[in-house]
Amino acid sequence: MKELPIKNVQPAIEIADAELVSLKNGMQLYLLPANKFAVMRLTLLFRAGSSRQSVPFSASATANLLAEGSEAMTAREISEQLDFHGSYFDVNTDRDYVYISFAMLSKFVPETLRVAEQLLLHPTFPEEEVETYRLKRKQRLQIERQKVDVRAREAFARAMFGADHPYGHSFEEAAYDQLTREELVAFYRRHYTASNGFAVCSGRIGDEERKALCALLEQLPAAEAAPRPEFPPICQEREVRLAHEGAVQSSIRIGRLLFPREHPDFVGMQVVAATLGGYFGSRLMQNLREQHGYTYGVISAMVNFEREGYLAIATQVGTEVTEEALKEIYYEIERLRHETMSDEELQLVKNIMTGEMMRILDGPFGIADVTIENILCGRTNRIITENVERIRSITPEEVQRLAEKYLRREDLVTVVVG
Amino acid sequence: MIPYKKRILENGLTVVVNRDRSSKLSAVNLLYKVGARNEDPDRTGFAHLFEHLMFRGTCDVPSFDLPVQMASGEDNAFTNNDYTNFYLTLPVDNLETALWLESDRMQGLWITPEKLETEKRVVVEEFRQRYLNQPYGDQTMLLRALAYRIHPYRWATIGRSTDHIEGATLDEVEHFYRTFYRPSNAVLALSADRDEEAMLDLAEKWFGELQDTPFTPAPIPQEPQQEEARTLVVERDVPATTISIAYHMGDRLSKDFCTGDLVSDLLSGGDSSRLYQHLVKDERLFASVNAYISGDVDPGLFILTGQLLPTTTEEQAIEAFHRETESLKHEAASAYELEKVKNKFEANALFGELNVMNKAMNLCYYDFLGDLELINREIAQYRSIDTERIFEFARRIFRAENSSTLIYRAR
Numbered sequence: 018m019k020e021l022p023i024k025n026v027q028p029a030i031e032i033a034d035a036e037l038v039s040l041k042n043g044m045q046l047y048l049l050p051a052n053k054f055a056v057m058r059l060t061l062l063f064r065a066g067s068s069r070q071s072v073p074f075s076a077s078a079t080a081n082l083l084a085e086g087s088e089a090m091t092a093r094e095i096s097e098q099l100d101f102h103g104s105y106f107d108v109n110t111d112r113d114y115v116y117i118s119f120a121m122l123s124k125f126v127p128e129t130l131r132v133a134e135q136l137l138l139h140p141t142f143p144e145e146e147v148e149t150y151r152l153k154r155k156q157r158l159q160i161e162r163q164k165v166d167v168r169a170r171e172a173f174a175r176a177m178f179g180a181d182h183p184y185g186h187s188f189e190e191a192a193y194d195q196l197t198r199e200e201l202v203a204f205y206r207r208h209y210t211a212s213n214g215f216a217v218c219s220g221r222i223g224d225e226e227r228k229a230l231c232a233l234l235e236q237l238p239a240a241e242a243a244p245r246p247e248f249p250p251i252c253q254e255r256e257v258r259l260a261h262e263g264a265v266q267s268s269i270r271i272g273r274l275l276f277p278r279e280h281p282d283f284v285g286m287q288v289v290a291a292t293l294g295g296y297f298g299s300r301l302m303q304n305l306r307e308q309h310g311y312t313y314g315v316i317s318a319m320v321n322f323e324r325e326g327y328l329a330i331a332t333q334v335g336t337e338v339t340e341e342a343l344k345e346i347y348y349e350i351e352r353l354r355h356e357t358m359s360d361e362e363l364q365l366v367k368n369i370m371t372g373e374m375m376r377i378l379d380g381p382f383g384i385a386d387v388t389i390e391n392i393l394c395g396r397t398n399r400i401i402t403e404n405v406e407r408i409r410s411i412t413p414e415e416v417q418r419l420a421e422k423y424l425r426r427e428d429l430v431t432v433v434v435g
Numbered sequence: 436m437i438p439y440k441k442r443i444l445e446n447g448l449t450v451v452v453n454r455d456r457s458s459k460l461s462a463v464n465l466l467y468k469v470g471a472r473n474e475d476p477d478r479t480g481f482a483h484l485f486e487h488l489m490f491r492g493t494c495d496v497p498s499f500d501l502p503v504q505m506a507s508g509e510d511n512a513f514t515n516n517d518y519t520n521f522y523l524t525l526p527v528d529n530l531e532t533a534l535w536l537e538s539d540r541m542q543g544l545w546i547t548p549e550k551l552e553t554e555k556r557v558v559v560e561e562f563r564q565r566y567l568n569q570p571y572g573d574q575t576m577l578l579r580a581l582a583y584r585i586h587p588y589r590w591a592t593i594g595r596s597t598d599h600i601e602g603a604t605l606d607e608v609e610h611f612y613r614t615f616y617r618p619s620n621a622v623l624a625l626s627a628d629r630d631e632e633a634m635l636d637l638a639e640k641w642f643g644e645l646q647d648t649p650f651t652p653a654p655i656p657q658e659p660q661q662e663e664a665r666t667l668v669v670e671r672d673v674p675a676t677t678i679s680i681a682y683h684m685g686d687r688l689s690k691d692f693c694t695g696d697l698v699s700d701l702l703s704g705g706d707s708s709r710l711y712q713h714l715v716k717d718e719r720l721f722a723s724v725n726a727y728i729s730g731d732v733d734p735g736l737f738i739l740t741g742q743l744l745p746t747t748t749e750e751q752a753i754e755a756f757h758r759e760t761e762s763l764k765h766e767a768a769s770a771y772e773l774e775k776v777k778n779k780f781e782a783n784a785l786f787g788e789l790n791v792m793n794k795a796m797n798l799c800y801y802d803f804l805g806d807l808e809l810i811n812r813e814i815a816q817y818r819s820i821d822t823e824r825i826f827e828f829a830r831r832i833f834r835a836e837n838s839s840t841l842i843y844r845a846r
Contacts, residue, residue, distance in 0.1 A: 026506075026507075026526055026528040026529055027507075028459065028507075028526050028528070053457055054789065055785065056785065056786065056789070084706075092706075092716070093707065093712060093716075096705060096706035096707035097707040097775070099705070099706075099707075100704065100705035100706070100707040100708070100775055100779060101707075101771075101774070101775040101778060102778060102782075103778045103779045103781060103782025103783070104782070105786075120786065122782055122785060149715075149716065149719060152719075152722070152744065153715075153722045153723070153744075156674060156675055156722045156742070156744070156745075157722065159674040159675075160570050160571075160673065160674050160675065163570040163672075163673070163674070164568075164569060164570065165568065263672070264568060265563045265567050265568050266560070266563050266564055266568045296504060297500050297504070297510075298498065298500045298501055298504060306557055307553065307557075308553070309553075309556075310552075310553045310554070310555070310556025310557050310559075310560065311556075311560070312557075312560055313557060313560045313561040313564050313565075333560075333564050333568070334560070335560060335563065364505070365501070365504055365505055368504060368505055368506070368507045369504045369507065369509075371507055372504075372506075372507025372508060372509060372525065372526065373509070375459060375460060375507065375526060376460065376509060376524060379458055379459070379460050379524075379790055379791070380458075380789045380790050381789075382789070
């Protein structure tokens with residue numbers, strides 16, 4: 018056997034700050050030039066997620082219907098133009114934000130931005146398209162809710178925040194029937210404004226691209242920012258069990274309400290979550306999959322919202338071993354609280370977390386994604402280096418202290434569907 | 436354009452390397468030329484089960500993942516009908532760790548009865564999670580079994596039933612390992628910011644001493660020409676009926692591949708495509724539609740599939756698909772439309788070259804196909820497709836007696 022070649026290199030992780038361009042309408046544009054690539058991606062983000070809606074599904078419908086017709090172009094023309102130039106348009110709505118991205122070849126930047134202008138600034142939400150959308154989405158949601166995993170995700174949000182909380186809401190499929198064109202137009206006007214979002218662009222950005230980006234984004238209306246809605250108090254349920262006819266697997270979610278990313282213990286709790294279920298050889302994976310064969314996979318992670326954050330564990334196990342699997346998950350949590358982990362295991366977790374960061378930051382689009390997260394926390398990209406240092410300096414005692422403090426059995430929320 | 440260098444070691448291992456000057460990561464991909472098509476019909480799902488076992492430790496390295504993770508790396512694998520693929524990314528300075536580990540498990544695997552039993556349970560759970568506990572989970576399995584009668588493509592990579600996985604024995608594991616996991620049955624690719632010759636030498640250092648025992652694989656039974664239309668109707672507890680139609684087409688290296696791929700893009704590549712515009716938007720027959728090719732190495736399938744809206748009858752849906760395939764036989768696609776799907780292919784190729792892992796994976800795959808050069812020639816092949824080729828393809832492929840229709844009916 019040759020000598021083991023592990024050198025265990027711990028590379029420095031540094032990303033340049035984005036250049037901030039403040040436009041006259043108040044829009045903020047962050048630039049991350051990487052000129053060796055022949056591609057560019059523009060992402061706009063608005064505080065227009067589902068927690069801002071007063072009518073069910075209106076936030077996601079507004080975002081998803083942006084490309085379905087504008088003042089100067091039909092839905093067909095929009096998709097023709099994007100497809101012809103090999104450009105990608107993508108929207109994603111979460112509880113807090115909507116993310117709108119255009120990825121394009123550098124040689125087709127002007128053509129793609131012309132389409133972007135139409136659907137960002139002049140969408141018309143045609144009645145007919147709204148109708149088709151209602152129909153299709155209703156059917157899709159029905160199918161989604163046949164999956165134990167989807168039902169568990171929804172039940173977990175309700176149990177964690179309360180069924181009436183904007184972070185806990187889930188709605189009947191029939192609510193799609195109430196969705197009107199007028200509501201979408203109103204939601205769009207209120208939330209898709211210069212003062213309610215920002216934009217991040219990465220890839221090849223020369224003078225031409227810069228000018229084109231500014232010209233586009235300067236046209237967003239400078240309306241007053243939509244007021245931040247009041248949230249009702251959080252109302253938790255500790256344990257929820259839902260039956261699912263014909264299920265051969267149960268979906269399990271266990272979590273603990275904690276704090277958003279700005280909290281000083283957030284990074285520490287990321288280390289706790291990673292130790293439990295953040296990688297292939299994690300404690301839960303070793304136990305549930307490698308030792309017992311209860312599951313194909315289990316994960317745990319810190320989840321971050323604008324105003325809250327929580328730790329969650331998720332897995333699907335054979336229905337016949339549901340109780341055993343729950344027992345083992347609680348056991349692993351308790352073990353982390355009562356035993357100090359070895360230096361070797363912690364070193365492993367640290368290396369995995371920093372390696373993961375390097376992988377996310379590989380390529381111009383990944384750098385843009387991380388930059389967006391940092392902006393949302395009000396930080397520059399220097400926070401990446403700080404967070405990596407924080408991870409590298411944490412001690413086994415500290416991990417135990419955090420687990421002890423934040424993962425008490427009586428504070429956990431457990432949801433089982435199956 | 437992906438530049439590369441290639442070397443075949445004395446033991447038969449093919450090594451391909453690419454220098455990527457922009458990444459701080461390195462990618463290592465190792466492809467074994469064995470997939471579900473090499474399986475015994477009574478032991479299906481075995482190639483995939485074996486892929487799982489490759490992570491169960493060797494005589495010298497009890498855990499594969501541990502040293503990878505210590506080196507800030509990440510690894511995974513997949514199996515399909517044609518091949519089994521293992522891949523890692525890690526900081527470029529730790530590249531050698533990956534070579535050490537991959538060379539070690541090419542011959543040193545150590546599987547105990549206990550390890551085998553646990554892994555079988557994991558794979559059975561995977562089977563349940565992906566195929567049994569999902570609405571429409573068994574749809575592609577049913578379609579394969581309908582379209583193929585002889586060829587092993589008639590079963591999915593996961594296998595025909597959980598019984599096949601549960602019945603796997605240690606003897607079978609050892610035999611499979613010796614037969615297929617050998618230098619001359621594998622392709623290794625690296626992509627990193629390192630000198631190409633130096634990377635080839637590194638591969639030589641770690642893999643050069645491994646022994647190879649050549650063998651002749653059992654021939655894969657080929658599918659005879661289909662003579663008559665086939666239809667299968669199943670009823671399931673799902674909210675909406677779906678209909679899929681599969682047509683036999685040529686193999687991966689035939690002209691059919693690019694033409695079929697391009698035709699599938701005409702039909703369903705993006706929201707401006709024909710099926711979406713005609714059948715989802717204009718006629719409102721379907722909630723969603725798709726057209727794609729299976730892309731297998733041996734002669735594959737061209738598949739149309741759609742989920743019906745509640746107001747659509749099965750006859751209407753099948754008739755609508757028929758109209759679209761007929762039109763491909765007689766009406767020439769416009770120059771504009773052809774340019775669109777070709778641009779799209781080119782853009783996808785460029786977006787795919789942004790990271791090291793994709794490149795290493797593709798280098799292995801094209802070499803496995805037997806035509807590594809194709810990796811940089813395929814765009815030109817797409818560019819050369821004209822309306823005559825599309826007519827010829829459509830007339831030969833989209834015939835009723837070449838079709839298998841699966842009606843997956845909502846109960």
